[in-house]
Amino acid sequence: MLQRPRRNRKSEAIRQMVQETHVSAANLIFPLFIVEGENQKTEVASMPGIYRYSIDNLLREVESCMKLGLTSFDLFPNIEEALKDKYATESHREGSLYLRAISQVKKEFPEACVITDVAMDPYSSDGHDGIVENGEILNDETLEVLGKMALAHAQSGADIIAPSDMMDGRVGYIRRVLDENGFKHVSIMSYSAKYASAFYGPFRDALNSAPKFGDKKGYQMNPANQREALIEARLDEAEGADFLMVKPALPYLDVIKLLKDNTELPIAAYNVSGEYAMVKAAIQNGWLNEQRAITEVLLSIRRAGATAILTYHAKEVLENKWL
């Protein structure tokens, strides 16, 4: 045998020398949930180890992440039911929980990268990502709300705006609003291939943001489709996106690879709440080895072609020095 692949696996030193893919702190983005109030830190039942923080505790959490070298954060608000309405006006109201959180994190930690979520659902009394009329999700009318949100986020100090709504034309619309208002340096990370997935369940528990009727299949992508992701990716690229995202990650590694092969833009992948819950539940049952399962998940997403990974595991892998 001339070729014996096992020679390159014979010691830890050689295995590390030939390792093709790595995950480092710089690749990780940590999603954080925010609630109104003071000194709040409540665990999300379906996401062990993940909490909703009031702004004071959010700042402490960001600080402890920064000390671990984790410097990118994606913020999501849990909005009181009483503040929700059809037009998600709370999403761009001056002084709202979310806008205060953005500006306080940026004020305390100017070197942190703050990514903000642009979508109506946490603020919508319908629980949808667009304006609802007679059971329909309106596209172009929704863009106006998204533009206002994106502008409010930029004014509060957001580094990257991440539209997760899947309305057509939103990247171009938001890019124009940002540029016209002097925010040409604010980036857009577009949820390009966002699927109508079962794996968002725990996130909707965390934010209490589940749709009040129907589902999101009229705007999020069909899990059966791969080529359609290319249409979304090309549009977002042409409309000015700086990053393309695939979401969820693990059930869509093929889509990550496909986009990687078809764009020069960096790809982000969202290792979503249901993926986290699935792994944690098995670990809690003693069915998976924690360190090995989690690092394998993150490596596989990088191997498929993601540059950045949004993951609820971000802090624990650094705290435990698993990378």
Ligand code: PBG
């Ligand atoms: C909402 C949004 C969702 C997630 C991120 N932004 C849920 C949804 O589309 O219903 C899910 C993230 C996760 O599950 O971790 N626009």
